[in-house]
Amino acid sequence: MGNTLGLAPMGALPRRSPRREEPLPNPGSFDELHRLCKDVFPAQMEGVKLVVNKVLSSHFQVAHTVHMSALGLPGYHLHAAYAGDWQLSPTEVFPTVVGDMDSSGSLNAQVLLLLAERLRAKAVFQTQQAKFLTWQFDGEYRGDDYTATLTLGNPDLIGESEPHSSAGVGRRASLSPAARRRGGHFDTGWEVLGYGVRRNSDREGNSGLGWGPGLCSITVTLLFTCTLVFFCVCVCVCFCCTLVLTAVHWVATLNVGSGGAHASYYHKANEQVQVGVEFEANTRLQDTTFSFGYHLTLPQANMVFRGLVDSNWCVGAVLEKKMPPLPVTLALGAFLNHWRNRFHCGFSITVG
Numbered sequence: 001m002g003n004t005l006g007l008a009p010m011g012a013l014p015r016r017s018p019r020r021e022e023p024l025p026n027p028g029s030f031d032e033l034h035r036l037c038k039d040v041f042p043a044q045m046e047g048v049k050l051v052v053n054k055v056l057s058s059h060f061q062v063a064h065t066v067h068m069s070a071l072g073l074p075g076y077h078l079h080a081a082y083a084g085d086w087q088l089s090p091t092e093v094f095p096t097v098v099g100d101m102d103s104s105g106s107l108n109a110q111v112l113l114l115l116a117e118r119l120r121a122k123a124v125f126q127t128q129q130a131k132f133l134t135w136q137f138d139g140e141y142r143g144d145d146y147t148a149t150l151t152l153g154n155p156d157l158i159g160e161s162e163p164h165s166s167a168g169v170g171r172r173a174s175l176s177p178a179a180r181r182r183g184g185h186f187d188t189g190w191e192v193l194g195y196g197v198r199r200n201s202d203r204e205g206n207s208g209l210g211w212g213p214g215l216c217s218i219t220v221t222l223l224f225t226c227t228l229v230f231f232c233v234c235v236c237v238c239f240c241c242t243l244v245l246t247a248v249h250w251v252a253t254l255n256v257g258s259g260g261a262h263a264s265y266y267h268k269a270n271e272q273v274q275v276g277v278e279f280e281a282n283t284r285l286q287d288t289t290f291s292f293g294y295h296l297t298l299p300q301a302n303m304v305f306r307g308l309v310d311s312n313w314c315v316g317a318v319l320e321k322k323m324p325p326l327p328v329t330l331a332l333g334a335f336l337n338h339w340r341n342r343f344h345c346g347f348s349i350t351v352g
Contacts, residue, residue, distance in 0.1 A: 026142050293308040
C-alpha cells in the first residue's frame with residue numbers, strides 16, 4: 001500500500017543539528033565587576049592642580065603635579081611609569097612599573113609582571129617618609145573559565161606571622177582575597193566565586209532569555225562566594241552571592257552577602273550618553289547609600305561632562321574641555337553637600 005498521506009519517510013526527515021554551546025569566557029577579576037558603573041561618576045576635585053605629562057619614549061612616561069588647596073599644605077608629586085613590550089590588550093601591558101612620590105618622600109609603587117601565559121603577579125608598596133606602611137603581593141592564574149588569586153598582605157616574618165595558603169576548584173571560579181593586619185600578626189582571607197551560568201538569546205529564538213526574538217541578547221552569570229578570613233585565634237566565614245546580567249548596551253551586577261549588598265547598573269544609551277546607578281548597604285556600619293551618575297560626551301565641542309547625585313544630599317559635577325591644537329585639558333569641578341553644608345570646587349590644567 002502506498003503512502004497516501006504524502007508523508008516523507010522517517011529517514012528523509014531533516015535532522016536538527018545539535019546546538020553547540022559556546023565556552024564560558026574568563027570572568028576576570030572580582031574587583032572589576034562594578035568598574036563600568038564607577039567610571040561614569042566624576043572624581044572629586046578641590047583646589048587648584050597643575051599636571052604636566054612628558055613622554056620620554058615608547059616605554060617611559062613621567063608626570064609632574066602641583067596641587068594647592070585650602071584644606072592642606074601645597075604639595076608636589078612625581079609620577080613615573082614604565083611599560084614593557086608584551087601587550088595582551090589595550091589596557092594590559094607587561095611588565096609595568098608605576099611609582100608616585102610626593103614632596104615629603106612618601107612613595108606609592110606598583111609592579112605588574114606576566115610570569116607565564118596565564119600566571120600574573122603584582123606587588124604594591126606604600127611608604128610614609130622612611131617607614132613602610134603596607135606591602136602586598138598578589139598571584140593570579142587565569143584559566144579558560146575561572147580566575148584564581150592569592151594575596152599576601154603585610155607579611156611580618158620577624159613577628160612570626162603565619163600566612164595561610166588557599167586552594168579552590170570550581171568552574172568559573174575566582175579567589176579574591178581579603179587581607180588585613182592586626183597587631184604584629186598577619187591575617188589573610190580569600191573569596192571563592194564559582195559555577196557561572198550563562199544563557200543567550202539570539203535572533204532565531206534558540207534560548208529563552210530576552211524580550212522577543214532578536215530584540216535583546218542577555219548573558220546571565222551566577223557566582224557564589226565564600227569568604228574565609230583567618231585571624232590569630234578564629235576563622236570568620238562569610239557567604240556572598242553575585243549575579244551579573246550583561247546585554248549589548250547595559251550591565252547589571254548584584255552582590256548580596258552577610259556583610260551587606262552592593263548593586264550597580266550601567267547603561268550606554270549611545271556613543272555620547274552613559275548613565276550609572278549604584279546602591280551600597282553595609283550591615284556592619286548600618287549605612288546605606290544610593291547614587292546616580294551620568295557621563296556626557298560632546299565630541300564636536302571636545303568636552304566631557306560628568307555628574308552625580310546621591311542619597312546623602314550630595315551633588316557634584318566635573319567639566320573637562322580639551323583645547324586643540326594645544327595639548328591642554330582644562331577641568332572644572334564643584335561638589336556640594338547639603339546635609340553637612342559643605343562646598344568644594346576645583347580647577348585643574350593638564351598639559352600633555
